[in-house]
Amino acid sequence: MSRRFSLILCILGMTFPLFAYAKQTTTWDFVKNNAGQWSVQGLDQVEVQSSGLHIGTAHDGAILRALDTPRTLDILRVDFAKTPPDRIDVLWRVNDAKTEGFHQLALSTPMAWVDGNTVIVDLSVAPVHIGDCAVIGFAFPAGTQATIQRITATTYAWPEKLWEGWKSFWISDNFSARTINFLWGPILRFTSEGRGTLFQYAPPLGWSANVVFYALLFLVGLASILWCIFHRDKHAFHRGALAFFSFALCLWIFYDVRMGTELLRNVESEVHSYFLQPVGSRQFGSFGNFYPSLLSSVPSLKQKPRFVAIAPPETMSRILYETYPSRPLQNGESIEGVTTWFIYQQPDITVDDKGELRSGTTVLAKGGHILQRFDASSFLYQTL
Numbered sequence: 001m002s003r004r005f006s007l008i009l010c011i012l013g014m015t016f017p018l019f020a021y022a023k024q025t026t027t028w029d030f031v032k033n034n035a036g037q038w039s040v041q042g043l044d045q046v047e048v049q050s051s052g053l054h055i056g057t058a059h060d061g062a063i064l065r066a067l068d069t070p071r072t073l074d075i076l077r078v079d080f081a082k083t084p085p086d087r088i089d090v091l092w093r094v095n096d097a098k099t100e101g102f103h104q105l106a107l108s109t110p111m112a113w114v115d116g117n118t119v120i121v122d123l124s125v126a127p128v129h130i131g132d133c134a135v136i137g138f139a140f141p142a143g144t145q146a147t148i149q150r151i152t153a154t155t156y157a158w159p160e161k162l163w164e165g166w167k168s169f170w171i172s173d174n175f176s177a178r179t180i181n182f183l184w185g186p187i188l189r190f191t192s193e194g195r196g197t198l199f200q201y202a203p204p205l206g207w208s209a210n211v212v213f214y215a216l217l218f219l220v221g222l223a224s225i226l227w228c229i230f231h232r233d234k235h236a237f238h239r240g241a242l243a244f245f246s247f248a249l250c251l252w253i254f255y256d257v258r259m260g261t262e263l264l265r266n267v268e269s270e271v272h273s274y275f276l277q278p279v280g281s282r283q284f285g286s287f288g289n290f291y292p293s294l295l296s297s298v299p300s301l302k303q304k305p306r307f308v309a310i311a312p313p314e315t316m317s318r319i320l321y322e323t324y325p326s327r328p329l330q331n332g333e334s335i336e337g338v339t340t341w342f343i344y345q346q347p348d349i350t351v352d353d354k355g356e357l358r359s360g361t362t363v364l365a366k367g368g369h370i371l372q373r374f375d376a377s378s379f380l381y382q383t384l
Helices: 002-020 158-169 192-196 209-230 236-275 290-301 313-323
Strands: 024-029 039-041 045-049 052-056 061-071 075-080 089-094 103-106 112-115 118-122 133-140 145-155 306-310 340-343 349-351 357-359 362-365 368-375 378-383
Touching: 024 061, 061 089, 118 192, 133 145, 158 192, 209 236, 290 313, 290 340, 290 368, 290 378, 306 313, 349 368
Parallel strands: 306 340
Antiparallel strands: 024 145, 039 061, 045 052, 052 145, 061 133, 075 118, 075 145, 089 103, 089 133, 112 118, 340 378, 349 357, 357 362, 368 378
């Protein structure tokens, strides 16, 4: 019993350094006036106010700050008082005497996204190794009017990155129109922020888990070959080959479990969101409530040979298929005699108290009413 206890203590002692590493977070808060010294280049109006650092400029410029200790940055967060401006570029300079100038990253890439009033940049999936950052900054174009409340830089420890990569390995892509041919994944992200937005972009940004599998196969194969070389007996080749192919089989089974759970998870989601729901509340994959809305409208849409359909472009072919031989009007065709309008996911189109169908201030049809409403921006409209 004492030997087992000693073994457990030894294992815990060996693994303790893994938990001693923790992510390092630095926050510069302009609201609390503890943001330190930031240099301003090219910006006209930069003023610290009670709501944060206000930037109003007629010229391109940037704010910069040297890090107290150069380090690799994984996540940058910029909290704004209101909606962030459309254009921001992240700047950084690596702690390397051979590097001149700044690296620059526009927020139009999947590495950066907006969450409410916060801009988040995931530098852990940059296409090149960033290195230790000595200076960070943000560039703003002419005409910017924005107020920064705080800036946060986070560096993940490598045990945390491994744990986030393991959790992202099991995250599934959702069924959509393209997944009849393939599913993205498994994809690895190494930060909790990046893991939460893994499949929001197509193609998803991250490291393919296949790289890890191929690397493991290569290492095991190389070890098997070296073992055969150093053990030159008649059974060495067979044992080396058996070890390699056994490992490959185990890896295959593990991969198949991962992909199988992805399919089962998607099927479970469809069963709960569509088949187990009443007709008016069904949601089908990425199509949402499109098919329930359209199919319940088909009897009204087929009353006349023509109707108006205002919906996302990717749904028009499906509307044509389900309503044949009736069809929606094409561009340029007159709406004279048309009495039925199928409106789907068009928040700018409404019906006022007079029964007028409007797109903003433009009147599309008069003297009608809503036959069916599917959600806040989707309904079936008919004139008298």
